[in-house]
Amino acid sequence: MKISTKGRYGLTIMMELASKFGEGPTSLKSIAEKNQLSEHYLEQLIAPLRNAGLVKSIRGAYGGYILSRQPEDITAGDIIRVLEGPISPVDFTDEDDPAKRDLWIRIKNSIAEVLDSTTLANLITYQDEGKNENFMFYI
Template sequence: MKLSTRARYGLKALIDLGLHSANEAISLQSIAERQDISTSYLEQLMAMLKKAGLVKSSRGAYGGYQLGKPADEISVGEVLRVLEGSLEAAACPGIENDGTCHGSDVCVAKLVWKRINDSITSAVDTLMLGQLIEESRRVHEEKMESQGMEENVPDILK
């Protein structure tokens, strides 16, 4: 299974929101700059995520985006399905356009495809955005400590 740029950038943007939007909405421009994503592309991603309720937006001078629900309630699978659609990595090659399979009664290969797809689904549905945010925070702190820059760590990351 290969994830598109849309999925990778969407996850990066949500992690950024989780790190920086605890008390206020964050502008798309600031996310785009930190994550090196074009603002226009980020607008498209945020529209999809907003429609799914994963982010919310506010207008005005202090407007921007925030997570639509707690990060611990957003699974990576939910994000990927919004941005990618189906997460099936392997489809049975014997399935016809009408959904029938001529060899389904004797085919054992379908068990392979099912196991692969079930494993991916389980992995992404049990990995929560909150876990990724905490890991990002930890990695950032370790990097700052190793560079002797602990005093420069923003309060939000402490």
């Protein structure tokens, strides 16, 4: 499964709204400018997020968007499913080999577990705690 720009930019929108949670509405224009993204494309992505009840729109001169729930209550899985559809690495049928089908189901469940256990609050407070192996080679 490859996450498209819809999913990646949708996460960007939601992380920006989470980082401003409680401060009032945020405009898509400011999100687009800060992240060097197309405002028009973000407008296409915000509609399904609003329809799914993940964001609320605020009208007016100082309007924009806010999260409909606390950042701790919205997961990456919620966002990806709205924008990308069901999480599945491949389409398979009951006629597929049971061993292969079991592998695809385990992969799907692993991806879903990571997405569903990662909240917006986790994403905006993430700090790299040495998880990336950086090797130093001396010659």
